[in-house]
Each structure stands twice: as structure tokens, then as C-alpha cells.
Amino acid sequence: MNRSIEYLLRRLGFYALAAWVAITLNFLIPRMMPGDPAQIMFARFKGEMSPSAIAALRETFGITDAPIWQQYFTYLRHLLSGDMGVSVSNFPEPVVSVIATGLSWSIFLAGSALIISFILGTSLGALAAWRRGGLLDSIAPPLLALLGAFPYFWMAMLALFIFGFGLGWFPLWHAYPEGTSPGLNLPFILGAFYHAALPAATMIIASLGGWMLAMRNTMVGILGSDYITYARARGLAPRRVLIRYAARNALLPNITGFGMALGFVLGGALLTEIIFSYPGQGYLLIQAVRAQDYPLMQGLFLTITLAVLGANWLVDIVTLMLDPRTRR
């Protein structure tokens, strides 16, 4: 058990290092660019924001006349107290609250897509391996390879064009119908599911192949092992061998994948959200870039990175609990 704790702490140290690199990159990138970062950052808003607001922003980002290491510590101090500044394009809303709204939509859309895709993909993969060379096993892989050659966002555009614009089955943008107010009321909840359906479907189709093939390949390996042959020879029901003996063990690598995918859920499915104008993290990031809202942009990058790192550590813990071999 001590070894596991040591292992987890070592991993935690690694993620802390990666987080520090991300935070430092976030600090350095604006300062490495030609010109005065504060000027670039707030140029667009000279007329719209009072000089005192700009001064406050400069202070938050540590872009002062102080020496660079002093700026760096100011920046770290603000970050640690959860202060990421004020969003310039949503002035005067603080960056943290803008991100919180985006985060909930991202978790709803990408989270449900991930869960459906994971369950569907792993089951199909297990079945394909069980009936190796069967219909499913021979049709799905080449089909998925063909789909994989197209850029994802292009397929999403096509789906929006055909099912949203052409056939009119799905709404063209936003996360809930106009005229409903967010909260626990039926029209809003139904509307939110309806709006998420098409974007989620494109994400599921795009990611299904990965889960399916990963599961299939591990299953094929496991089905060849001795204990499966023994279970079969004992005359156990094929269903029981498939689910309790083979699939259960083949699931491990996919769980690792699931954890990593979780990190990307928090980061929002960037391209999906942009094409479907879905107000999650990714959409916010691009809006921030287009509006030159640098404080929001930096805050989003940091949140996404930290989410990914956290999810990775979670995966380490779960794998350790599920797979006794890593404990040694």
C-alpha cells in the first residue's frame, strides 16, 4: 500500500510540474510577443473602459513597470486567490464567473456524448471481438477509417447543413430555445436536450470508432488466453464468459481512455461548440480570441489545462484501484 501512495505522490508531483509549466507559459506568452502586452490586451477597449479599470487589469496580470520576477509573483498571488481578472468583452463580469457558465454547458454536452459513446463503443467492440470476422467486425473498421479521413469539423458542418438546415429536424444554434428561462422547468429541460442532440450525435459518431477498436483489440488478446479457454471448457454459458470473464478485464485500458476524455470534456469540445454555436468552454475561447478578450482567453486556457491534469491524476488513482498489477 505504501508503494501505491508513493506512486500517486510521484504522479502528483509530475502534474504539479506540468501545471506550473502551463501557468508560466500563460504568463510568458504575452510578454514574449512584440509590443507592450497591456497595449495589445486592452487596445480595443481604450475608449470603453475607464483608465482606472485598465489600471486594475494591469495590476491583476502583473503588467506593471516592476521587474519581471516581481510581476510573476504578483500574477501567481492573484491566481492562487482565484482572481483571473475581468472579462473585457463581458465587462464588468469577472473571468471566473464567465468560465463557470461555459463549464456547465460543456459538461452537459460533452459529458453526455462521452458517456453514450463510451458505453456504445465498448459494447460494440466486445461484440466484434466475440464474433471475430463476423458482419460487425468486417464492416465497421473500414467504414470508420473512411469517416476518420474527413476532418471532424467538416462532418459536423455537413450534419448541421443536412439535418439542421436542409431537413429542419434540429435547431441551428444555441443551447436552449429562445423564450425559455434556465431553471427547473420542463420546456427548458426538454429544449436543452433537443439542442444538444445533434452536436452530441456528431461527437458520438466521431469518437465511437476509437472506443470500439481499442476494446476489440484488447478483447481479441484476452479471448486467446488460457483462463478463457478453461472457462469455455468448463461449459460456462457463453454470455457469462463474454461479460464476466473477458469484457471485464478488457475494460481496463478503455477506462484509462475514459479518464483522459473526461479532462477534454471540461475543456469543452472546441470545434463542436463553435460549429453549433453552443455556449460552452470552447465557444467561449473562440469568442474571446475574436473579441481580443485576452484575460478571458488566458483564464480559459488555464482552466482547461488544470482540468486535463486533474483528470489524468484521477485516472492514475482509478487504475491503481482496479488493476492490482500496478500496485506492485
Place this chain on the structure above:
Amino acid sequence: MNPALLFKQMLANRKARAGMIIFGLFVLVSLVGPWLVQDPTAFTAVPHQSPSWEHWFGTTGQGQDVFAQTIVGTRVTLAVGCATGFLVVLLGAVIGGIAGYLGGRTDDLLSLLINVFLVMPGLPLMVVLAAWLPPGPMTILSVLVLTGWAWNARVLRAQTLSLAQRDFVLAAKVSGESTLRIVTAEILPNMLSLMTSSFIGATIYAIGAQVGLEFLGLGDISKVTWGTNLYWASNDSALLLGSWWTFVPTGFCIALLGFGLTLINFGVDEIANPQLATESRWARKLKNRATADGSTPVVAGGVR
């Protein structure tokens, strides 16, 4: 294996040959195409026209010829894609090679660097970097290299590590060969096929990511590339006006080019590991896709 021999074997391999023909066609189009079509930026016709004899692929929302844009866009897209692929593998080989060959402290430090870059989410980093840098193909190129080298470095490090322990390398060391000669004459030739397939994989990744970034409006939108074509298509509300011809041809070109490159990689794979050639190649390739070139953005799992 020397480069000439590998090329000869690739020509003899059915899949690699087909892939090289597709790739060659695109290279040809990118070289001579721009002289054969009209000016892609000229506002020549009525906007939003569907495909016709004068305009094979129709016109954009600003009355430009989509066929000309698709042809001319090939050049920059392909050039940036291949250059990125090359630089990513070069950087990966240098860093991964040094780490794998020297081992010890150097390896620990470089591996740490590689792992930090691997665990960082690529697409958001690309977007933030591209937003700060002045827009243009050079920016796209450097952003893609910076976010993409780590995967290749890890693969090439592992390969160097295993080669450095082989008997023939040890024999060369014992017989007093210089490090430079061991690396260039003993190790590199044995990594040629791996580096070739890494290059092709990196190019596929680079084309996809480049088109994605430009589609988001992070490229130089005054240049004609496949990505900016799609950016303008979405900006001119192609989706809402029903002008499918402004984005369908570009998508097919990207898919065809990617397919061609993947075919070459199948071929290289079969040449390098003849014993693997009997296993289902589609499945193996797709599995690699899902885990390996881990940076095609979007959703986790499949298209990560």
C-alpha cells in the same frame, strides 16, 4: 535500409504505390494548378451560384470561383503540412534520439519535458498561441511544431533506446567507432521506416490541425488555403444559404489527401513488419489513429 531501397520497395507495394499516386497528384496540382485557373480572389461572378459550366464548383458568397480557390488553396496547405511533418519528426528525432542514446540524467530530464508537452491539451494551447502571434502560415507552422513534436520524440526515443542495446551497436562501440558514426551509420538507417511513417502521420495531423486553426479564423484570412476557404464559407453563412458547394469540395480534398497518405503508411508498415501484414490492417491502423496522432482536436476517444 537506405532511402533508395525503401523507395523502391514502396513502389513495389500495391498500397504504397496507390497512395503515392494520390499524393503525387496533389503535389502536381499545387505546383502547376495556380497557373491554370483564374484568379481565386477576383470577384468575377454573381455570389452563391451553384455549380455550372463556367464555375465547376460554383461561386462563394463574394462571387469568387470555388474551383480556383480549391486548386490554389492546395499549395499553401500542402506546403505547411509537409514542412510541419518534417520539422516535427526532425525535432522528435533529435530530442528523442539524444534522450534514448545518452540515457541517464539527460534521458530523465528530456523524458520529463516530453511528458509535460504530451499531457498539455494541444488545441487550446494552439489557439492561445495563434491568437497572440501575427497571423500567417509561419505562425501556424510554428504553433503546430511546438504542440506536435512530443509524440514523435517519445516514439523515436523508445526506438533508439532499444537499438542502442543491440549487439551490432555494442560491437561498433567496442571496436572504437565514433559516436557520430554509430548514430549515422548504425542507428539512423534502422530507424528509416519508422521515421518515414512518423513523417507521414505527422503530415496528416498537421494538415488536419492547420485546416482546423484556419477554419477558426486564426490564419491569415487574406491568403487562399483550404482552411481559409472553409472559414469564408462559414463566415458567408454558406450553411444558412444552402450553398453546400463552398465547403464540400475542400472537405473531399482533405479526406482524399489524408486517405492517400494513410495508404502510403500501410505500405511502409507492411515493408517494415512483413509478419504483421496478415493481421487486419484497417483495424491496426485505426487503433493507431485513435491513440497515436493524439492531437486531432475535438472530442476525446476517437478524434482527440
